[in-house]
Amino acid sequence: xxxxxxxEKQGAEGEADEEAPxxxxxxxxxxxxxxxxxxxxxxxxxxxxxxxxxKTGQAEEAVQxxxxxxxxxxxxxxxxxxxxxxxxxxxxxxxxxxxxxxxIEHGEIASRKAEVEDLLNRVEEHVKVMESERxxxxxxxxxxxETMKPxxxxxxxxxxxxxxxxxxxxxxxxxxxxxxxxxxxPRAAAxxxxxxxRRP
Numbered sequence: 001x002x003x004x005x006x007x008e009k010q011g012a013e014g015e016a017d018e019e020a021p022x023x024x025x026x027x028x029x030x031x032x033x034x035x036x037x038x039x040x041x042x043x044x045x046x047x048x049x050x051x052x053x054x055k056t057g058q059a060e061e062a063v064q065x066x067x068x069x070x071x072x073x074x075x076x077x078x079x080x081x082x083x084x085x086x087x088x089x090x091x092x093x094x095x096x097x098x099x100x101x102x103x104i105e106h107g108e109i110a111s112r113k114a115e116v117e118d119l120l121n122r123v124e125e126h127v128k129v130m131e132s133e134r135x136x137x138x139x140x141x142x143x144x145x146e147t148m149k150p151x152x153x154x155x156x157x158x159x160x161x162x163x164x165x166x167x168x169x170x171x172x173x174x175x176x177x178x179x180x181x182x183x184x185x186p187r188a189a190a191x192x193x194x195x196x197x198r199r200p
Contacts, residue, residue, distance in 0.1 A: 138164075142171035150179030158188045166195040 145153040145168060157165040157180065169177045169192060181189050 138167050139171055142168050145180065146172050146176040150176070151183040153180045154183035158184055162188075162191050162195055166192050170196060 145157070148156075157168065169180060172180065181192070184192070
């Protein structure tokens with residue numbers, strides 16, 4: 001026998017030795033667990049033959065026992081239950097509709113609030129621009145009145161409203177403002193002085 005034949009024989013014997021424990025383990029597993037399904041099947045067969053697995057009759061008996069005391073009032077009870085169920089479904093649909101409507105109204109309120117806030121911001125910006133432009137015009141008028149004689153400026157200022165004349169005199173240089181105030185009628189000068197004390 002050559003060396004190659006010996007090696008092949010030894011390899012075959014080694015594989016047989018490895019497969020033997022695997023087969024033995026599988027057979028032991030079958031010996032332990034195979035009887036359980038057979039026993040369970042036998043128990044079920046016995047119960048079926050003896051009528052213990054017939055649940056239909058038991059279910060019917062249970063239903064009959066629930067409505068046993070109802071007697072002739074059973075149709076009326078069933079009708080009452082159906083009416084209450086319909087009413088509950090109607091109330092549920094009403095609540096669901098109200099919930100959807102509230103959600104829509106919340107969305108509309110949020111949208112309107114955003115529009116109002118945007119409008120207020122634009123108005124505020126517009127007011128700031130107008131106040132800035134009014135301040136620039138008052139500064140220009142103050143410079144114009146400073147170039148005039150005090151009595152001429154006083155005569156013109158006495159013909160306009162007290163708030164505007166006060167703002168103009170406040171923007172004039174002190175020497176020119178003093179000359180205009182001295183040329184104004186005493187009552188007009190007093191009103192302008194009071195306004196200048198009240199408003200910063």
